[in-house]
Amino acid sequence: MNYRTIYKKLNDAGIIDSLINDEVTAGGNLLEIKAEIINGIEYLQQFLKENSFKKMIYWWNTPESIKQRVAQRICKEFARIQIEENIKNNEYYNYMIKA
Numbered sequence: 001m002n003y004r005t006i007y008k009k010l011n012d013a014g015i016i017d018s019l020i021n022d023e024v025t026a027g028g029n030l031l032e033i034k035a036e037i038i039n040g041i042e043y044l045q046q047f048l049k050e051n052s053f054k055k056m057i058y059w060w061n062t063p064e065s066i067k068q069r070v071a072q073r074i075c076k077e078f079a080r081i082q083i084e085e086n087i088k089n090n091e092y093y094n095y096m097i098k099a
Contacts, residue, residue, distance in 0.1 A: 001048055006041050006078060015077045019070060028066055036067050040074035047075070 010016050016037065023033045 003041055003045060006044060009081050010078060013081055019073055036070040040071035043071050044075050044078055
């Protein structure tokens with residue numbers, strides 16, 4: 001999946017704005033947060049390409065930082081969006097099978 005697709009899905013769900021608002025409210029620098037959003041999406045892309053959980057486990061165990069918080073939230077929210085889409089698609093496919 002490419003960067004634009006991931007960004008669009010997150011943005012359409014309001015995740016990008018919510019993430020920026022939460023981090024700025026917590027005292028973060030807007031430019032740093034935007035850079036970390038880009039890094040988080042690139043990290044997600046890398047994870048989706050590799051199909052390996054080793055790197056994600058390492059990432060989740062690193063000390064708490066803005067980089068980790070942003071990447072974790074991007075990955076978790078993207079996973080939630082994908083699950084919701086798959087549920088919707090499964091309902092359509094089941095309907096087609098039963099029709």
